[in-house]
Amino acid sequence: MTDLLFSCLLKDSPMCPITVNGVEHQVPARLSVAAALLYLGNLAIRKHPVSSEARAPFCYMGVCFECLVIIDGQHKQRACLREVMPHMCIETAMVGVNP
Amino acid sequence: MSPANNKLSPYDWIIVGGGLVGASIAYGLIQKQPQLRILVLDGGDTDHRASVGNFGLIWVQGKGNDFPAYANWSLQGADLWPEFARQLSHKSQIDIAYQRQGGLEFALSQHQLSVLREEMATMSRHTQGRFQYTLLDRNAALALQPGLGEAVVGAAYSPQDGQVNPLYLLSALHKANRLLGVEYQSRCPVEHIEVLEHGFNAAGSLAKHIVLCAGLDNQRLGKQLAMHLPVTPVKGQILITERAEAGKLPYASPQMRQTAEGTIQIGGSHEHKGLDNRSSLDIMQTIANDAVTIMPELAKLHLVRSWSALRVMSPDGAPIYQRSTKYQGAFGVCCHSGVSLAAAHAGLLSSWLLNTLDRDQKILIEAMNNDRFAV
Numbered sequence: 001m002t003d004l005l006f007s008c009l010l011k012d013s014p015m016c017p018i019t020v021n022g023v024e025h026q027v028p029a030r031l032s033v034a035a036a037l038l039y040l041g042n043l044a045i046r047k048h049p050v051s052s053e054a055r056a057p058f059c060y061m062g063v064c065f066e067c068l069v070i071i072d073g074q075h076k077q078r079a080c081l082r083e084v085m086p087h088m089c090i091e092t093a094m095v096g097v098n099p
Numbered sequence: 100m101s102p103a104n105n106k107l108s109p110y111d112w113i114i115v116g117g118g119l120v121g122a123s124i125a126y127g128l129i130q131k132q133p134q135l136r137i138l139v140l141d142g143g144d145t146d147h148r149a150s151v152g153n154f155g156l157i158w159v160q161g162k163g164n165d166f167p168a169y170a171n172w173s174l175q176g177a178d179l180w181p182e183f184a185r186q187l188s189h190k191s192q193i194d195i196a197y198q199r200q201g202g203l204e205f206a207l208s209q210h211q212l213s214v215l216r217e218e219m220a221t222m223s224r225h226t227q228g229r230f231q232y233t234l235l236d237r238n239a240a241l242a243l244q245p246g247l248g249e250a251v252v253g254a255a256y257s258p259q260d261g262q263v264n265p266l267y268l269l270s271a272l273h274k275a276n277r278l279l280g281v282e283y284q285s286r287c288p289v290e291h292i293e294v295l296e297h298g299f300n301a302a303g304s305l306a307k308h309i310v311l312c313a314g315l316d317n318q319r320l321g322k323q324l325a326m327h328l329p330v331t332p333v334k335g336q337i338l339i340t341e342r343a344e345a346g347k348l349p350y351a352s353p354q355m356r357q358t359a360e361g362t363i364q365i366g367g368s369h370e371h372k373g374l375d376n377r378s379s380l381d382i383m384q385t386i387a388n389d390a391v392t393i394m395p396e397l398a399k400l401h402l403v404r405s406w407s408a409l410r411v412m413s414p415d416g417a418p419i420y421q422r423s424t425k426y427q428g429a430f431g432v433c434c435h436s437g438v439s440l441a442a443a444h445a446g447l448l449s450s451w452l453l454n455t456l457d458r459d460q461k462i463l464i465e466a467m468n469n470d471r472f473a474v
Binding site: 048049050065068076 | 341342343344345359360361401403
């Protein structure tokens with residue numbers, strides 16, 4: 001589903017290696033981490049702390065705080081405000097770690 | 100209904116102001132007398148809207164310590180809340196997250212604790228013992244709220260305090276009012292109210308009765324209807340944390356509460372800065388420090404938002420319920436407790452406006468008119 005959304009980026013973009021929950025991936029460079037996670041097919045990336053409901057990035061502009069992830073060991077990072085960097089290590093709450 | 104028609108056929112009531120006070124009164128009026136034609140005139144988004152900056156407490160402790168009528172009114176209002184919330188949620192199909200688990204007022208010194216002890220006793224006396232409370236020493240407070248900072252020497256607990264999501268409350272009132280047939284116009288500032296032979300003209304709409312619920316603008320509009328409604332702005336600032344696990348704060352307090360969604364709100368500031376409603380770093384630091392003194396664990400949470408809003412404050416902090424003696428059918432309602440008193444405004448104040456209250460209840464409400472400010 002997300003292939004179509006990203007097809008224009010895929011054409012000429014250099015790729016960037018990142019690790020998500022311990023698995024290595026190649027994503028188009030210059031994406032935000034939130035967009036990269038979507039590109040990789042991760043819709044829900046977090047669980048609501050009260051209801052445990054699956055949550056996904058909503059605003060993509062730093063306001064909703066629904067996209068919190070761990071980046072290179074730093075907790076509570078807003079994935080939408082960080083650009084992917086080579087060998088960036090991203091962990092999401094869906095594998096049991098609370099960001 | 101087009102504006103042209105409004106002019107031909109007057110409303111029974113115009114409510115000036117669509118915040119919590121105006122919306123609660125409209126909700127009460129239409130439920131008591133469904134045939135009434137009611138129009139709510141609301142302002143614009145850049146107005147000073149106390150109702151969208153609210154903390155969300157339904158608070159009894161300490162209200163009306165120097166004013167027995169207000170103490171009784173606050174308690175009555177809080178007691179009406181459970182049924183009001185049930186009905187409103189049912190009518191609007193909006194869960195307003197009402198909870199009445201009780202509230203804590205923390206003391207950070209023995210002196211503060213003895214002041215609380217005095218206040219609670221006074222309040223209980225004013226209400227013939229109907230106000231319920233327990234004074235807690237540090238250990239008893241810790242049993243209710245684990246994790247309290249070392250500076251907390253005790254607390255006052257009242258099971259009658261509660262909390263609600265104030266934004267859902269406002270939205271539920273508006274939705275219910277619409278379903279019940281109340282008419283509503285937004286972006287309709289009322290600059291001038293014209294007194295007619297048998298009613299009033301506000302922003303081109305006519306009505307037999309008019310209620311000013313315009314918050315800080317009541318002072319200006321009141322003069323036009325020969326009512327002295329002395330209200331001034333008192334700024335309150337609020338900090339919002341990221342969502343946290345449920346149950347961090349089982350009881351609400353004036354400094355902090357946890358919403359149903361997990362957010363922790365931090366507040367409790369009072370500033371006299373006129374109509375300046377900006378947040379400021381010094382006050383944000385103060386309220387954050389106060390909150391962390393009470394609950395050190397909060398320091399681990401990220402803040403995600405802040406805002407401030409202007410309370411609508413009378414000289415003694417109590418509401419003003421005023422009937423114009425010069426112009427029959429004109430009323431003014433001022434208060435800073437639009438949430439706490441929402442059930443009282445819908446349930447009892449609307450009956451006062453319709454003149455259907457029993458004598459004792461009428462005396463209680465009229466004890467809160469502006470005669471107390473006469474010089």
